[in-house]
Amino acid sequence: MxxxxxxxxxxxxxxxxxxxxxxxxxxxxxxxxxxxxxxxxxxxxxxxxxxxxxxxxxxxxxxxxxxxxxxxxxxxxxxxxxxxxxxxxxxxxxxxxxxxxxxxxxxxxxxxxxxxxxxxxxxxxxxxxxxxxxxxxxxxxxxxxxxxxxxxxxxxxxxxxxxDAIGGANVVKLAGNFMIMAALEAMAEAYTLAEKSGLDREQVANFFSDTLFACPIYQNYGKFIAAKQYQPIAFKARLGYKDARLVLDTAQHAKMPAPLISLAHNRLLAAVAKGRGDNSDWIAAFGEGVSEEAGV
Amino acid sequence: MxxxxxxxxxxxxxxxxxxxxxxxxxxxxxxxxxxxxxxxxxxxxxxxxxxxxxxxxxxxxxxxxxxxxxxxxxxxxxxxxxxxxxxxxxxxxxxxxxxxxxxxxxxxxxxxxxxxxxxxxxxxxxxxxxxxxxxxxxxxxxxxxxxxxxxxxxxxxxxxxxxDAIGGANVVKLAGNFMIMAALEAMAEAYTLAEKSGLDREQVANFFSDTLFACPIYQNYGKFIAAKQYQPIAFKARLGYKDARLVLDTAQHAKMPAPLISLAHNRLLAAVAKGRGDNSDWIAAFGEGVSEEAGV
Amino acid sequence: MxxxxxxxxxxxxxxxxxxxxxxxxxxxxxxxxxxxxxxxxxxxxxxxxxxxxxxxxxxxxxxxxxxxxxxxxxxxxxxxxxxxxxxxxxxxxxxxxxxxxxxxxxxxxxxxxxxxxxxxxxxxxxxxxxxxxxxxxxxxxxxxxxxxxxxxxxxxxxxxxxxDAIGGANVVKLAGNFMIMAALEAMAEAYTLAEKSGLDREQVANFFSDTLFACPIYQNYGKFIAAKQYQPIAFKARLGYKDARLVLDTAQHAKMPAPLISLAHNRLLAAVAKGRGDNSDWIAAFGEGVSEEAGV
Amino acid sequence: MxxxxxxxxxxxxxxxxxxxxxxxxxxxxxxxxxxxxxxxxxxxxxxxxxxxxxxxxxxxxxxxxxxxxxxxxxxxxxxxxxxxxxxxxxxxxxxxxxxxxxxxxxxxxxxxxxxxxxxxxxxxxxxxxxxxxxxxxxxxxxxxxxxxxxxxxxxxxxxxxxxDAIGGANVVKLAGNFMIMAALEAMAEAYTLAEKSGLDREQVANFFSDTLFACPIYQNYGKFIAAKQYQPIAFKARLGYKDARLVLDTAQHAKMPAPLISLAHNRLLAAVAKGRGDNSDWIAAFGEGVSEEAGV
CATH class of the missing domain: 3.40.50.720 (NAD(P)-binding Rossmann-like Domain)
Structure with missing residues (x-):
């Protein structure tokens, strides 16, 4: 049966x-x-x-x-x-x-x-x-x-x-999502720096995700950041923001100041503030956020 | 001959x-x-x-x-x-x-x-x-x-x-060193958050470097961050700071505001300010910097 | 009667x-x-x-x-x-x-x-x-x-x-407390920069609070920051953190990314994380926080 | 004669x-x-x-x-x-x-x-x-x-x-310009938070510059921030950025990590990156920077 x-x-x-x-x-x-x-x-x-x-x-x-x-x-x-x-x-x-x-x-x-x-x-x-x-x-x-x-x-x-603690796995999940956000910010800044310095941002991205950062997050997310290709939406910015807020709540609960958590949180909150929560991917919150500040 | x-x-x-x-x-x-x-x-x-x-x-x-x-x-x-x-x-x-x-x-x-x-x-x-x-x-x-x-x-x-531009490779090198610094900060924050939430920081680190972040940087540097093991020194904090400063100079030259570059720069500068430039590793600038602010 | x-x-x-x-x-x-x-x-x-x-x-x-x-x-x-x-x-x-x-x-x-x-x-x-x-x-x-x-x-x-909105005055109060936190951070950084550059930090503080910043907040709080004098406690760091958290909550509620709000929040959270929530003043969270990072 | x-x-x-x-x-x-x-x-x-x-x-x-x-x-x-x-x-x-x-x-x-x-x-x-x-x-x-x-x-x-040190006064000048930048950021965030919370940002600004912050910087600069009135240009964003860079150089020289200095630097650099260095005031770098991130 x-x-x-x-x-x-x-x-x-x-x-x-x-x-x-x-x-x-x-x-x-x-x-x-x-x-x-x-x-x-x-x-x-x-x-x-x-x-x-x-x-x-x-x-x-x-x-x-x-x-x-x-x-x-x-x-x-x-x-x-x-x-x-x-x-x-x-x-x-x-x-x-x-x-x-x-x-x-x-x-x-x-x-x-x-x-x-x-x-x-x-x-x-x-x-x-x-x-x-x-x-x-x-x-x-x-x-x-x-x-x-x-x-x-x-x-x-x-x-x-x-x-055995009830919520341990939830903290791990949130810590991991934060690490992804941090990688998105790092790639967006690094590839935009390369672009503004006259390099081909996709070549630079490919180099790093083939070598030092040859792992799923940098490879899968990095190609979108590198190509500034943020459609179709796989995970809405609004949901990314929700997660960033949970990460920050977890940090507050653990009494843990964390400037990169705050930075990631603010990137996603900015996407929501600009009205993009439901019509853009969370990757774009980082990619576009960095590009717009850099004037490119 | x-x-x-x-x-x-x-x-x-x-x-x-x-x-x-x-x-x-x-x-x-x-x-x-x-x-x-x-x-x-x-x-x-x-x-x-x-x-x-x-x-x-x-x-x-x-x-x-x-x-x-x-x-x-x-x-x-x-x-x-x-x-x-x-x-x-x-x-x-x-x-x-x-x-x-x-x-x-x-x-x-x-x-x-x-x-x-x-x-x-x-x-x-x-x-x-x-x-x-x-x-x-x-x-x-x-x-x-x-x-x-x-x-x-x-x-x-x-x-x-x-x-063909003379300095292109130098920008790539600096962008890469920045991406390493960013990963160090991300790991230090994530693993300290896990620790302060009652988890085993090394187990959490191992999980991420076996899966989503299974790549040399997260694996090689991550184990030091996870274990809070910063000796022997492979790369002095002072040299790491010198690189962070070059990254920031490059960003200034390219007219590129970049908050995570600034954050990384300040972590390494803090290590130097605290007198640790020559007697600690650049990994420690991130690992200890985050731990000290978090009171652990 | x-x-x-x-x-x-x-x-x-x-x-x-x-x-x-x-x-x-x-x-x-x-x-x-x-x-x-x-x-x-x-x-x-x-x-x-x-x-x-x-x-x-x-x-x-x-x-x-x-x-x-x-x-x-x-x-x-x-x-x-x-x-x-x-x-x-x-x-x-x-x-x-x-x-x-x-x-x-x-x-x-x-x-x-x-x-x-x-x-x-x-x-x-x-x-x-x-x-x-x-x-x-x-x-x-x-x-x-x-x-x-x-x-x-x-x-x-x-x-x-x-x-006429019920909570308007509460937002004004929180915005003002944030502005005080921001002034504390600004003074702590400026006066420590002066100190580390060989100047007398109290003379510098007096100059600014007699001239460009001749107003209660810079005068009253500034003298504590300048003298690194954080006792007796007038307002506990823990309560300052509580306010910073309310400011951040308000920003989240208003969909408003704000990096200086985050910075102030993290300064106060760090004081709490270091075990100083009940035995130090919120001014110290900024003054000592900046000094410690600067190695002085 | x-x-x-x-x-x-x-x-x-x-x-x-x-x-x-x-x-x-x-x-x-x-x-x-x-x-x-x-x-x-x-x-x-x-x-x-x-x-x-x-x-x-x-x-x-x-x-x-x-x-x-x-x-x-x-x-x-x-x-x-x-x-x-x-x-x-x-x-x-x-x-x-x-x-x-x-x-x-x-x-x-x-x-x-x-x-x-x-x-x-x-x-x-x-x-x-x-x-x-x-x-x-x-x-x-x-x-x-x-x-x-x-x-x-x-x-x-x-x-x-x-x-008697040759450059002491220069450090004081730069420290003061930084304190102005910090006040601009603080006001921009506070008044935008008020605005996004449904308040009249000019009324809020007037209250603070009549009371807690009744001093030249908050009064003179605050009215521009409050009214989002950034013309005519009194001091170009490009020159403001030049000063921010000198402040950061001074901090590097003094071995002094300073997150608010970095934040101010990046605000002004962003204005330059967006092509506004010569056609907007440095006040706008803060006022517009904050507003744009906040979607208003």
Whole structure:
């Protein structure tokens, strides 16, 4: 008999992840704010639910991958939230990019509900999700992590355990997103400096991503920065800003002054301030931000 | 008959490069401010000279790899500088990290002297130099670049041509050093944020340098940042500051405001201000700088 | 018959303000977390209350001046909060440094309670409060501002009306505190630059505060920065950080990237991170922060 | 018999200063790159010279007030520089905004020429110069300062002695210009924050410059920032950038990391990068810079 999973969040990452779960033999009870997104999935392998509670009913595992802490709070604890549907002992695997504090609050809510919570945020762009190449960070009680292993292994190329504290994996995810932002700023400044000095910015970028910085972030993001090519949008500037704000919140929470975190935050906030939050990629916040200040 | 080369600068990079040239069959006429450094080389394959002019006499090629623009100006145009010794048509390959403006000035000096100049700065730490794994950036007139190819190929794993403008390769070198500084700051902030949030900073560092940032800079420098291990010194903070200042000069010259360049510059300047210029590594300027502000 | 006022918050500013109200003929129903502070007041002119609700009972006006948004929320809407004690139509004058969002939330709470709310934050150090020299910023509905005029005039040298929006005055207060932080950073950098260049930093400071910057902030704060004299503590670094965080929150709320706000925020956060939040003045966060980075 | 002075530099400040000297009874031997500027002066009281050397011939005092260190070097030591014209023992009063290092170099040049040098940079906009309200900072050997007193007193409202080191006054001048830049940034951020929060930015500006910041810089510059009124140009962004660069050079020379100096530098560099160096005021570099990032 096929196993069922509740699956909530059919965004750029959610869709390929859902497809992979279906391909791995799971039947999905899906919920999404705009149900139309579910048309991308094999209709025979899914049950479309009109509330999170229904998607969470009668399953051992509910996966959420949504865009904001506030949305996730509503999906979990709202009137028709998953807490209202989950069976005792069932597990919520929370794969969104959220703060450690949100994870801790949700874990408490689950504990009072006799259900379980696991933070399991992911690294990877949609193509990586489609290719089961996500990196999945987990943290929380050992037995909870163990329960999630099977499902998580079917979604990524590695599941890394960052300890028993509830929100540890969330901090790792945010630290990683910050490191990406920092690399975007560094590349934008370096390549623009090269350009303004008379060099070919794409040649310079290729050199660095073939040698000293021969790694996915510099290669994949660097080519967009180098070519000043920011369309189509893979990740909206507004969502990038949301993440930058979570990084800054995490720094404030940890009592940690961090000038580069502030710089990245302000780049993304400037994109939002200029009205580009929804119509430009977060890469552009750095690439265009640097170019505009430099007058090129 | 063995071929002779003039070789000036027996620092951390100069020594392994000189050894490789000797091993490739060249006899070296060496000059260094402190001649004692020459003891590290096979005495039968070198001639120790007490002025740059002598090291440059009777050879087709003079290589310089020294620490500062001012030092290089003196070595080229000073009273006993190489201009005084070089034969007409001989070539000066300048491998130091210097400004494009210094390169342009030196090229002019050479032109008036009927000698030739090539900017050929390198990327790589001493181990890379020893293993002939340097990346060598060149720029300048095509025929000059062609003359240097043979020698340069024996020193590195790749020679990359950044065009015909005299100082182009110098800008690429400085842009690259800036990108390293930016990565150091990013890692220092990210790993300290992880630490102050209760995570194991080395585990977090390992994760990133195995995955999203699986490239030499993050791997090689990252392990020092993660372990807060800044000894022994591979590259003094004072020299790192000198490079940061050249990067900033380049940005000023190109009319390019760049907040991350300024941030990196100030980190290294702070290390110098605190009296650590000569007794700490440039990595520590970032690692300790971030830690101290964060109170850990 | 003497008029009664509820008065909550006997901190560095609250005490002299309460004394002035007593001197102006008001009887005060006081509440403070640590009631011992009330000993500084004329016992015949006050009634000590053990809850905010009691302090708010039977009076037309309740004044609050406390240190944090969260504390104020509790004092207003907590179990024994002033909402539970205030008579219909009574007015809460909120003089703390809080966010506009907190003011808006409190105004809503009051509206549901048939009571009134006025944001009236103040500028001035304790000596200014004692001398009735505070500057008081107000915003809100015209009739509410009118009701508060008499009492406010007895506390300061000027009441400035920043319009009808509930939280406008709070933004002005935060903008002003930011401008003070910016001046502290500017003076710390300028005077340390003078010092490190061989000049007498106090002479330089005196010159500027006698001429171009002959105004209270540069004069009063500047002498501490110049003399590196940061004791006794007038305003804790922790509270300064709290304000910096509110400024940054306000900037985020207004979609406004602001690098100097971020810089000020990080200076104060660094003081807290280094364990100096409660044992050093916010001026020291700037003065010592700059000095330490500069190695002096 | 009327006394003669050499006077070089008929810019925005030079013209009113020259007029005041004439009014005080001096006959001026003037030199300016574009001699047409001399038409603004009473032709009977001046002798127009076509080289700095001639302007410096036969007088006890030569005053220079020009825009750049390089220009001043040329005027002093160039082929027809003042050194070629000055009589032994004559005094050069250098009132430009230049680096301490330039002053030291010029003082050496004078010493070898048996002439004297005094750094005497000024604070004040053209109106202040016209009203003899400049603040004049001096530093150097006591007897040299004494010789200059009479003339300097006729130009300003105060002459402040910053010690015997040659370049001390230059550092004070640069520190002051930095403090102005910092105030411009602070006001631009604060008033834009107010604006984006729904307040009237001019009312907010007026409040602060009437109270906490009731001093010339905040009042005079603040009204332009508040009104976003940046024309006519009183001081070009390009010259402001030149000063910011001198401040940064001074910080580098003093081994002094200073993030706000860097921020101010980058604001002015951005104005230059955007092509506004000669067609906008330095105030606009801050006002427009902040507004553009904030999308207003």
């Amino acid at each position: 096929e196993k069922k999973i509740g699956f909530i969040g059919l965004g750029n990452l959610g869709i390929p992840m859902a497809k992979n779960l279906i391909e791995s033999g799971f039947h999905l009870q899906v919920y999404n704010r705009t149900l139309k997104k579910a048309e991308a999935l094999d209709q025979e392998k899914i049950t479309i639910c009109n509330t999170p509670a229904r998607a969470a009913t009668g399953v051992d595992i509910v996966i959420t991958i949504v865009s904001e802490d506030a949305v996730l709070h509503e999906i979990v604890s709202g009137d028709d939230g998953i807490l209202a549907g989950m069976s005792p002992g069932a597990l919520h695997i929370s794969m969104s990019t959220i703060s450690a504090q949100t994870s801790e609050q949700l874990a408490q809510n689950h504990a009072q509900n006799n259900t379980q919570y696991l933070a399991a945020p992911v690294f990877g762009r949609p193509e990586a999700a489609a290719a089961r190449k996500l990196w999945i960070c987990v943290s929380g009680p050992p037995e909870v992590k163990k329960s999630a292993t099977g499902v998580l292994n079917s979604l990524g190329q590695g599941v890394i355990d960052f300890g | 063995e071929k002779k080369i003039g070789f000036i600068g027996l620092g951390n990079l100069g020594i392994p490069m000189a050894k490789n040239l000797i091993e490739s069959g060249f006899h070296l006429q060496v000059y260094n401010r402190t001649l004692k450094k020459a003891e590290a080389l096979d005495q039968e394959k070198i001639t120790i000279c007490n002025t740059p002019a002598r090291a440059a006499t009777g050879v087709d090629i003079v290589i310089t790899i020294v620490s500062e623009d001012a030092v290089l100006h003196e070595i080229v145009s000073g009273d006993d500088g190489i201009l005084a010794g070089m034969s007409p048509g001989a070539l000066h390959i300048s491998m130091s990290t210097i400004s494009a403006q210094t390169s342009e000035q030196l090229a002019q000096n050479h032109a008036q002297n009927n000698t030739q100049y090539l900017a050929a700065p390198v990327f790589g730490r001493p181990e890379a130099a020893a293993a002939r794994k340097l990346w060598i950036c060149v720029s300048g007139p095509p025929e000059v670049k062609k003359s240097a190819t043979g020698v340069l190929n024996s020193l590195g794993q790749g020679v990359i041509d950044f065009g | 003497e008029k009664k006022i509820g008065f909550i918050g006997l901190g560095n500013l609250g005490i002299p303000m309460a004394k002035n109200l007593i001197e102006s003929g008001f009887h005060l129903q006081v509440y403070n977390r640590t009631l011992k502070k009330a000993e500084a007041l004329d016992q015949e002119k006050i009634t000590i209350c053990n809850t905010p609700a009691r302090a708010a009972t039977g009076v037309d006006i309740v004044i609050t001046i406390v240190s944090e948004d969260a504390v104020l929320h509790e004092i207003v809407s907590g179990d024994d909060g002033i909402l539970a004690g205030m008579s219909p139509g009574a007015l809460h004058i909120s003089m703390s440094t809080i966010s506009a969002q907190t003011s808006e939330q409190l105004a809503q709470n009051h509206a549901q309670n048939n009571t009134q709310y006025l944001a009236a934050p103040v500028f001035g150090r304790p000596e200014a409060a004692a001398a009735r020299k505070l500057w008081i910023c107000v915003s809100g509905p015209p009739e509410v501002k009118k009701s508060a005029t008499g009492v406010l005039n007895s506390l300061g040298q000027g009441v400035i009306d920043f319009g | 009327e006394k003669k002075i050499g006077f070089i530099g008929l810019g925005n400040l030079g013209i009113p200063m020259a007029k005041n000297l004439i009014e005080s009874g001096f006959h001026l031997q003037v030199y300016n790159r574009t001699l047409k500027k001399a038409e603004a002066l009473d032709q009977e009281k001046i002798t127009i010279c076509n080289t700095p050397a001639r302007a410096a011939t036969g007088v006890d005092i030569v005053i220079t007030i020009v825009s750049e260190d390089a220009v001043l070097h040329e005027i002093v030591s160039g082929d027809d520089g003042i050194l070629a014209g000055m009589s032994p023992g004559a005094l050069h009063i250098s009132m430009s905004t230049i680096s301490a290092q330039t002053s030291e170099q010029l003082a050496q040049n004078h010493a070898q020429n048996n002439t004297q040098y005094l750094a005497a940079p000024v604070f004040g906009r053209p109106e202040a110069a016209a009203a003899r309200k400049l603040w004049i900072c001096v530093s150097g050997p006591p007897e040299v300062k004494k010789s200059a007193t009479g003339v300097l007193n006729s130009l300003g409202q105060g002459v402040i002695d910053f010690g």
